[in-house]
Amino acid sequence: MAYMHIGKDFVPPDVAGKVTGRIKYSEDYTREGMVYARLLTSPIPHAKVVSIDASEALAMEGVFGILTADDVYPDGEANSTGLKILTNEPTLVGEPILAVAAVDEKTAETAIAAITVTFERLPFVLDPVDSLEEGGPDAYNGGNTFVFREGFAQEKWTSDQVASFRAGNEPTAEPAAELSYGDLEAGFANSAFVYETPFTTAGYPHMSMEPRSAMAYWEDGKLYLHGTSQSLTALADGMAGIVGVPKEDLVFINAATGGGFGQRSRAGSIPSMAIPAKLSQKINRPVMMRCTREEEFTIGGARQGFQGWIKLGFKQDGTMAAADLWIVSDNGGKGGGGDAFSATNAISIVYQAEAVRFRGVSIGSNTAHRGAQRGPGENQIAAIVSPILDKAAEELGIDRLEIRKLNTPQTGDVGGINRQPFTSAYMPEALEQAATAFNWEERITRSRQRNGTKVTGIGIGQGYHNAGRSGMDGIIMMGPDGRLRVHNGVGNLGTYSYASTSRAAAEVLKMPWDRCDVITGRTDNHLPITSPQDGSNSIFTNTRTCFGAAQDMLAKMKEIAAADLGGDSADYDVSNERVHQIADDTVGMTFGEVAQRAMELGGKYTGEAELPEELAEWTQISVSRLAGSGFMGVYHDPRHSNNPPGFTVTCTEIELDTETGKIEILDMVSIAECGTVVHPQGLKNQLVGGGVWGIGMSVLERHLYDPQNGLPASTGYWQSKIPTYLDTPLKIDTGWVDLPDPENPVGARGIGEPSMGSVSAALNAAISDALDGHVFNATPVTTDMIVNHIAGISEEWVPLAQNNFRG
Amino acid sequence: MNPKLTRRRFIKGVIASGAAATTTTMWYAANGQDRPAGFVERLIRINVNGQERSVDVAPQETLASTLRYKLGLTGTKLGCNRGECGACTVLVDDTPTYACSVLTHSMKFARIETVEGLEAPNGDLHAVQQGFIEQLSPQCGYCTPGQVMSAVGLLRANPNPTREEARQALAGNICRCGSYDSYLDGVMRAAEIG
Numbered sequence A: 001m002a003y004m005h006i007g008k009d010f011v012p013p014d015v016a017g018k019v020t021g022r023i024k025y026s027e028d029y030t031r032e033g034m035v036y037a038r039l040l041t042s043p044i045p046h047a048k049v050v051s052i053d054a055s056e057a058l059a060m061e062g063v064f065g066i067l068t069a070d071d072v073y074p075d076g077e078a079n080s081t082g083l084k085i086l087t088n089e090p091t092l093v094g095e096p097i098l099a100v101a102a103v104d105e106k107t108a109e110t111a112i113a114a115i116t117v118t119f120e121r122l123p124f125v126l127d128p129v130d131s132l133e134e135g136g137p138d139a140y141n142g143g144n145t146f147v148f149r150e151g152f153a154q155e156k157w158t159s160d161q162v163a164s165f166r167a168g169n170e171p172t173a174e175p176a177a178e179l180s181y182g183d184l185e186a187g188f189a190n191s192a193f194v195y196e197t198p199f200t201t202a203g204y205p206h207m208s209m210e211p212r213s214a215m216a217y218w219e220d221g222k223l224y225l226h227g228t229s230q231s232l233t234a235l236a237d238g239m240a241g242i243v244g245v246p247k248e249d250l251v252f253i254n255a256a257t258g259g260g261f262g263q264r265s266r267a268g269s270i271p272s273m274a275i276p277a278k279l280s281q282k283i284n285r286p287v288m289m290r291c292t293r294e295e296e297f298t299i300g301g302a303r304q305g306f307q308g309w310i311k312l313g314f315k316q317d318g319t320m321a322a323a324d325l326w327i328v329s330d331n332g333g334k335g336g337g338g339d340a341f342s343a344t345n346a347i348s349i350v351y352q353a354e355a356v357r358f359r360g361v362s363i364g365s366n367t368a369h370r371g372a373q374r375g376p377g378e379n380q381i382a383a384i385v386s387p388i389l390d391k392a393a394e395e396l397g398i399d400r401l402e403i404r405k406l407n408t409p410q411t412g413d414v415g416g417i418n419r420q421p422f423t424s425a426y427m428p429e430a431l432e433q434a435a436t437a438f439n440w441e442e443r444i445t446r447s448r449q450r451n452g453t454k455v456t457g458i459g460i461g462q463g464y465h466n467a468g469r470s471g472m473d474g475i476i477m478m479g480p481d482g483r484l485r486v487h488n489g490v491g492n493l494g495t496y497s498y499a500s501t502s503r504a505a506a507e508v509l510k511m512p513w514d515r516c517d518v519i520t521g522r523t524d525n526h527l528p529i530t531s532p533q534d535g536s537n538s539i540f541t542n543t544r545t546c547f548g549a550a551q552d553m554l555a556k557m558k559e560i561a562a563a564d565l566g567g568d569s570a571d572y573d574v575s576n577e578r579v580h581q582i583a584d585d586t587v588g589m590t591f592g593e594v595a596q597r598a599m600e601l602g603g604k605y606t607g608e609a610e611l612p613e614e615l616a617e618w619t620q621i622s623v624s625r626l627a628g629s630g631f632m633g634v635y636h637d638p639r640h641s642n643n644p645p646g647f648t649v650t651c652t653e654i655e656l657d658t659e660t661g662k663i664e665i666l667d668m669v670s671i672a673e674c675g676t677v678v679h680p681q682g683l684k685n686q687l688v689g690g691g692v693w694g695i696g697m698s699v700l701e702r703h704l705y706d707p708q709n710g711l712p713a714s715t716g717y718w719q720s721k722i723p724t725y726l727d728t729p730l731k732i733d734t735g736w737v738d739l740p741d742p743e744n745p746v747g748a749r750g751i752g753e754p755s756m757g758s759v760s761a762a763l764n765a766a767i768s769d770a771l772d773g774h775v776f777n778a779t780p781v782t783t784d785m786i787v788n789h790i791a792g793i794s795e796e797w798v799p800l801a802q803n804n805f806r807g
Numbered sequence B: 001m002n003p004k005l006t007r008r009r010f011i012k013g014v015i016a017s018g019a020a021a022t023t024t025t026m027w028y029a030a031n032g033q034d035r036p037a038g039f040v041e042r043l044i045r046i047n048v049n050g051q052e053r054s055v056d057v058a059p060q061e062t063l064a065s066t067l068r069y070k071l072g073l074t075g076t077k078l079g080c081n082r083g084e085c086g087a088c089t090v091l092v093d094d095t096p097t098y099a100c101s102v103l104t105h106s107m108k109f110a111r112i113e114t115v116e117g118l119e120a121p122n123g124d125l126h127a128v129q130q131g132f133i134e135q136l137s138p139q140c141g142y143c144t145p146g147q148v149m150s151a152v153g154l155l156r157a158n159p160n161p162t163r164e165e166a167r168q169a170l171a172g173n174i175c176r177c178g179s180y181d182s183y184l185d186g187v188m189r190a191a192e193i194g
Helices: A015-020 A105-113 A128-132 A159-166 A184-189 A233-243 A271-283 A293-299 A339-351 A378-396 A400-406 A427-438 A440-446 A503-509 A538-565 A591-601 A617-626 A680-699 A754-770 A783-790 B007-016 B025-033 B063-070 B127-134 B144-157 B163-169 B180-193
Strands: A035-041 A047-053 A063-068 A096-102 A116-121 A145-147 A151-153 A177-181 A193-201 A214-219 A222-226 A250-253 A287-289 A306-314 A320-332 A355-364 A454-466 A473-478 A484-487 A516-519 A572-575 A578-581 A588-590 A631-636 A645-657 A663-673 A733-736 B004-006 B042-048 B051-057 B089-092 B095-098 B111-113
Touching: A015 B127, A015 B144, A035 A105, A035 A271, A035 A293, A047 A096, A063 A105, A063 A271, A096 A105, A096 A271, A128 A159, A128 A320, A128 A355, A145 A355, A177 A339, A184 A306, A184 A320, A184 A355, A193 A378, A214 A271, A222 A233, A222 A271, A233 A250, A233 A271, A233 A617, A271 A287, A306 A339, A306 A378, A320 A339, A339 A355, A339 A378, A339 A454, A378 A400, A378 A454, A378 A680, A378 A754, A400 A427, A400 A440, A400 A454, A427 A440, A427 A454, A427 A645, A427 A663, A427 A733, A440 A454, A440 A645, A454 A754, A473 A538, A473 A591, A473 A617, A484 A503, A503 A516, A503 A538, A538 A572, A538 A578, A538 A588, A538 A591, A538 A631, A578 A591, A588 A591, A591 A631, A617 A631, A645 A680, A645 A754, A663 A680, A663 A754, A680 A733, A680 A754, A680 B180, B051 B063, B089 B144, B095 B144, B127 B144, B127 B180, B144 B163, B144 B180, B163 B180
Parallel strands: A035 A287, A222 A250, A320 A355, A484 A516, A663 A733, B042 B111
Antiparallel strands: A035 A096, A047 A116, A063 A096, A116 B004, A145 A151, A177 A355, A193 A306, A214 A222, A214 A287, A306 A320, A454 A645, A473 A484, A473 A631, A572 A578, A578 A588, A645 A663, B042 B051, B089 B095, B089 B111
């Protein structure tokens, strides 16, 4: 289909501000009379605050006040997992205990040094399997796991069960969760090749570039909160509840966000923004809380690490007959996510396994807060499965590309434990396109070729994430100037989807882009509710809402024109910023004229009547404030059915140095399958950006904690081994399938997460290839692991561990 | 072991054992907010974006702090404030420099350029800025001013770099979004624009 805007590049309105430094992040704001907050954080990994003596500090000149957990939770802290604003029961080093506001940060720091906090020290644990063992320490007060709707609980295995798991065997303990489909036993019985192994994937921090600073002040009963968020209205909606302010009295200001990656999508993952808000309320002054890199590490979230066991069975023809997983997930100090189940689901979806079983348990450790991080679960397991798939291909005498083709999902298939159909799936096309772009047939002949100390490895990998939601709202406005104003509640974290989804509205009305304004950046711009910008959903979800709102305006335009100029609505169309008769385009009105007429008519044309009944409360507030001020299109999106997938395929060629263990990526091609492409440059950025994350997961990133004191040792970029220019290929080639999805009005699905999984899967497969098919069963695969393997001094598989050099 | 542990006592213990976590206190001292009793601060002049600026600078104040908090030049970002990420990169006598890692007092005879100083008087953007826009190099944008300044430094020294030379020149600038490929596309485009 020929589109005016969809599939075409454009200059997003914020990019000039980014290259000139003009766009403001939360720390760039100031306010008359602004004072500064600093945090006192827990120096120990698990404790209870017995007492706080701040009398000396509060008497200091320049100190304005203190905020403690007792202030923010007067009825006591909730007995649940999840980050708290402040706490008296820290479960990780660096958790905020209290905040002090002072004339400047140095004074606040000096005051904090004068505060005596008496802690009762509690046992701590850094590795979930240590906690699983009977008699092992529990990370939380009340247990080592949290059961939804039930509370904290203890999950314990016998020492023999733990020892057996650590020795590489299938866990024999009762899982906390078990889900399955198909006949697993028959699947393995019918398999010609069965591979079974323990595995580990490391947890590691999000490390967004912008520390989570926030500034707040109160004016006329309203809270103005300058914060950081990857969602705008969705996060503000939740933040109102955390701060305890009515939604209509919160103005959340967030023009740009310096990275999110899953950890700034929802209010619960960034409650620290409530600290300046509540301090400001208490001392009646604007409060800026700048966060440091260390604070961003400690409360900024991390990926769940896995310690697991996997068994895959393949039929003689290469079909994946059965997949069985048992995963102990690291829930960190504040509870985690559902990575393990998502990992299992991804195997079902990407490889269409005939029978699948998931068993697992999530266990706490007194380490960083865990939560969603770019492809949570799907991406960890992609890197584990890919080398095993290659081993199966080798054993069964099938080409490594072919085994993926014959197990591939496609339109009409179902996937996941719940056997959900896809809205569409063009993975066969993506595999074919990647193979062609990479010249697979020629490249695979270079596999394992030696050149001095260097060995060539060839890898292919696939990535997946569910990529679309629905049920949200859209608002567009037009005034007598005829400009289209798209009110968009998607956050600005660098995907540009706040702008690219707005173009679906411009598409409907055939508006030139330079006559459109995207209204966003702060909630008093009256924005509709949208889904949190996570889970690769924004493109699918918000093209639906923007398209729908524009359809509403289009219908209203035709109604007005028909009423004023004669005929029926169906006799009218729009072009060149006019609504006109189809039969005679000289009979019509300009958009400015029709907007003027709509404002004269009022009622449903200006948002004062006949609104969709299902609008969210947040949207209702925005609509009520816009009502009467212009011509309005407003829409509530109904729920879609089935699973809109985002898929990627990556092929890579590496050179592995057998003396140093270093790998160099010589070539990399990533192909996206995300329905119709909305914004090519934005898509390319997600492919290369996700690719860099995949490299980090495969060979670099991990947590390190001091086992004696539980102190984090990887609080900075350098220790966390965030990939740099020199860790990544000189060029990553990209492409896309570009076939439409029927559940989206412009055919689009999301893509933010999968390329990390496909790159990691391809890279780990390439390393395995260069080492004659050795499977490490771990991420990251570090240079020392490679060197030790080549020297013949490594164990068969990487020992289970988390949050240390091995895990 | 005594189960009661004060924060102070704990920290003393940790320091004594040689396992101190990174302290943030020095960070804030470096923000120029420290006013030790009896110490006389100095009003100095520094050349920023072609203008002589008078500024009250504490002895241990970093250039990043002066630029952001004294001169309001918030385009220079602080990602780590410990010389790891490059978000605060500015040009000092044409050389890309981490502003978080030099003291303002050492800048008295230097020519400092920040991202705010790149636009021509008529508003035209620098070729690097144009190249970055055309290639949509930034994602979240927080590292972008640092990437811009490193690229400007490169192109002044080497107006026609190879892609590999550009990669080496920008290697001190981390982009957590992973937009390296697009930044290199932007630098190569900037070299074409001139």
